[in-house]
Amino acid sequence: MTGRSTGTGEYGDFVQTFRDRYERLSKVLRGRVNHRPAEAIAEMPGGSDAAMIGLVNDVRSTKSGHWLVELEDTTGTFPALIMKDKGLADLVDEILMDECLAVEGTLADDSGILFADSLHFPDVPRTHRTGAADRHVQAALISDVHVGSDEFMADAWSSFTDWLHTPEAEPVEYLLLAGDMVEGVGVYPDQDEELEIVDIYEQYEAFAEHLKEVPADTEIVMIPGNHDAVRLAEPQPGFNDEIRSIMDVHDAQIVSNPATVTVEGVDVLMYHGVSLDEVIAELPEEKASYDEPHKAMYQLLKKRHVAPQFGGHTRVAPEERDYLVIEDVPDVFHTGHVHKLGWGKYHNVLAVNSGCWQAQTDFQKSVNIDPDAGYAPILDLDTLEMTVRKFA
Ligand code: D5M
Ligand code: FE
Numbered sequence: 001m002t003g004r005s006t007g008t009g010e011y012g013d014f015v016q017t018f019r020d021r022y023e024r025l026s027k028v029l030r031g032r033v034n035h036r037p038a039e040a041i042a043e044m045p046g047g048s049d050a051a052m053i054g055l056v057n058d059v060r061s062t063k064s065g066h067w068l069v070e071l072e073d074t075t076g077t078f079p080a081l082i083m084k085d086k087g088l089a090d091l092v093d094e095i096l097m098d099e100c101l102a103v104e105g106t107l108a109d110d111s112g113i114l115f116a117d118s119l120h121f122p123d124v125p126r127t128h129r130t131g132a133a134d135r136h137v138q139a140a141l142i143s144d145v146h147v148g149s150d151e152f153m154a155d156a157w158s159s160f161t162d163w164l165h166t167p168e169a170e171p172v173e174y175l176l177l178a179g180d181m182v183e184g185v186g187v188y189p190d191q192d193e194e195l196e197i198v199d200i201y202e203q204y205e206a207f208a209e210h211l212k213e214v215p216a217d218t219e220i221v222m223i224p225g226n227h228d229a230v231r232l233a234e235p236q237p238g239f240n241d242e243i244r245s246i247m248d249v250h251d252a253q254i255v256s257n258p259a260t261v262t263v264e265g266v267d268v269l270m271y272h273g274v275s276l277d278e279v280i281a282e283l284p285e286e287k288a289s290y291d292e293p294h295k296a297m298y299q300l301l302k303k304r305h306v307a308p309q310f311g312g313h314t315r316v317a318p319e320e321r322d323y324l325v326i327e328d329v330p331d332v333f334h335t336g337h338v339h340k341l342g343w344g345k346y347h348n349v350l351a352v353n354s355g356c357w358q359a360q361t362d363f364q365k366s367v368n369i370d371p372d373a374g375y376a377p378i379l380d381l382d383t384l385e386m387t388v389r390k391f392a
């Protein structure tokens, strides 16, 4: 979306963004349920079968242990009651505010509430067929370099870039960087006490020098993260001209966060990953945790949205389109941000969270974040198999 930002932050812009979200995600669900608008459901006779598609407006548990989920579409809201004995508890656990869902069930006698029998997420079809390179070629998927931080691991980085020059790394023709290139300034309170380089432009200049260490014929693609010098609200445009010119190394391609790039026929959705903190905080441990960040990524794929929940930790900028919707199913989903390494397949889509190049910071120590630093996940673009190399 770089160069296409039109939002001014007005209320109307937010309405437009959420209408677009509803429009595009409800399309994914429409084939699966025979849905009616909220307004029409309220007029149906009691006892009818009914289904609705909407954004989650509220979800809470009742005194008797059932759940009340209120969905909103463009005509209004309607409540659904999910009884605890319906076997849907596992799905209810996964619900986040503002995501798009479908519920199907039977209307109460007074047509005031829907008793749900099933719940559907937009999800990724199990039959998703992935693209593949037609030769043996690889991509290194990394993120969170954090140049400028006292904790940036320059030696590990150099070992990595040295390795890229060896015959073994010859197939690695691509380097995909999922944000937090530099440590930035003023990102967290007292961050300046841990800065080696305090000037943001000098941080990018130093980053560019480190990037020059990679072989000149490597195709580099970068997106910004929350430490980078662009607006914090997502979608984040791919930097201004001044920063772009500093990072103009080996003809690097700089795109927005999120963005989908196609490499050798493989569609890679790159997203920095700020919403992962929120998904991990909201969902049960076995569904999303810092130790298994790829599972949190599966949830985003299931919701077909990289940052479903609005108004919390993840800032969202209103635009005329909801650029955070995962409209086309990617072959590979690449994130960073949580500084943990993890990967796995969800319905044929490879999810990779790529670790970092920054050793544990004082803040991370204080909250027990133990980063996976100095690893480079290497992806075979012909088989979509992954290997991980350690450089620290
Ligand atoms: O994020 C690295 C990880 O650490 C990510 O999971 C957020 C978390 N983090 C790091 N510092 C803080 C502070 N000060 N508050 C809240 N969460 C934090 P990164 O984007 O690289 O900082
Ligand atoms: Fe980071």
Ligand code: ZN
Pocket: 180, 225, 226, 227, 272, 336, 337, 338
């Ligand atoms: Zn980050």
